[in-house]
Amino acid sequence: MTGIQSGVLAFVLWGLVPLFWKQLNGHNPWELVAHRAAWSFPLLLGVVLSQRRGQEFLRALRNPKLWGTTLLLTANWLLYIWLTINGRFVEASLGYFIVPLLNTLLGVAFLGEQLRPLQKVSIALAGVALLFPLLGDLRVFPWAALLIAGLWSFYGFVRKGVGVEGTVALAAETAVAFPFALGFLLVRHAALGSPREALLLIGTGPVTVAPLLLFGHAVPRVPLSTLGLLQYLGPTITFICGQLIAPEPIPWHRAALLGTVWLAIIVYIFDSIKNRPTR
Numbered sequence: 001m002t003g004i005q006s007g008v009l010a011f012v013l014w015g016l017v018p019l020f021w022k023q024l025n026g027h028n029p030w031e032l033v034a035h036r037a038a039w040s041f042p043l044l045l046g047v048v049l050s051q052r053r054g055q056e057f058l059r060a061l062r063n064p065k066l067w068g069t070t071l072l073l074t075a076n077w078l079l080y081i082w083l084t085i086n087g088r089f090v091e092a093s094l095g096y097f098i099v100p101l102l103n104t105l106l107g108v109a110f111l112g113e114q115l116r117p118l119q120k121v122s123i124a125l126a127g128v129a130l131l132f133p134l135l136g137d138l139r140v141f142p143w144a145a146l147l148i149a150g151l152w153s154f155y156g157f158v159r160k161g162v163g164v165e166g167t168v169a170l171a172a173e174t175a176v177a178f179p180f181a182l183g184f185l186l187v188r189h190a191a192l193g194s195p196r197e198a199l200l201l202i203g204t205g206p207v208t209v210a211p212l213l214l215f216g217h218a219v220p221r222v223p224l225s226t227l228g229l230l231q232y233l234g235p236t237i238t239f240i241c242g243q244l245i246a247p248e249p250i251p252w253h254r255a256a257l258l259g260t261v262w263l264a265i266i267v268y269i270f271d272s273i274k275n276r277p278t279r
Contacts, residue, residue: 003221007230010214013207015237018084018092019245020207024200025085031190032085032204033077034181039205041178044171047213053168060164060172069162070173072155079148088144089242090250090258093235095148097261100231100268101126102153110157118271122264129260132253142257167216228272232265 001009024032048057060066083092101123107113115123133141162169184190192198218227242248250258 001217003218004226006214007218007222007227008233010211010218011230011233012237013211013214014234016241017207017211018080018089018238019241020200020203021081021084022087022246024197025087027085027201029078029082029085030184031188032081032201033074034184034190035201036077036081036204036208037074037174037177037181038185039202040208041171041174043205043209044167044174047209048168048171051167056164056168057171057175060162060168061175063162063164063172065158065162066164066169066172067176069155069159069169070176072151072158073173074177076148076151076155079144079151083144083148087242087246087248089238089246090248090254091142091145092148093239093242094142094145094258094261096152096235096238097232097265098126098145098149099152100228101264102149103156104268106153106157116271116275118267118274122268122271125260125264125267129257129264132256132260142254166219167212170212223276229269232269 021032045057048054080092080095083089104113104115104119105123108115130142130146159169164172192201222230
């Protein structure tokens, strides 16, 4: 499989993941996060050991920053699962549409990066987009989408400072979460239920790990600028799935919000293509 194929498939799977969580809407989100950590850890550990990176994994476990990234990651998982099992696909997708813009702001605020003119336009448009819900019903202000974007952006920002490769880092993070997840499931006497439910709950591990491995295969083989454009595939697919399977009402202020955010993204993508390094 080529790098670009792996990258596309990874983002397609991430876009379809909410449909998987929707099948588990009878479960408590905390329980689903615990299952996700509990079933992901052995798979990731197996991958790390098969790559003979056990020592790297043990070093990562001793890095205190990974405890912070574990908290950010599990909080992001919890909120995202809560949104999707409740059929709020629009907010779930909106959060990840905002992430690249928020990443740019973090770079300016903490790394002293300079914005190009079109980047300033895209950030300004995103800011204007958030004013529309204020003109409508504050009860539908996309707090959850903003929180998802914030958690994921800060997670990525802190993770960069850890200096550990993605698969090893996630293996270490799930290792940190594993005893807490297992303890939570034991205290709650959580059962796997019917064969279908058992398959779905155990499947939270592969659903988490598979896109990550595909993405890891793509990273060294695909230009970073191309991956930056591919990342919009995921939330786009999530949004489309939500509207096809469980259509949500979109009042004018939410439509204006989405339209303006998409315009901001188009400007951002145009700037990225325009400033893509030439070989």
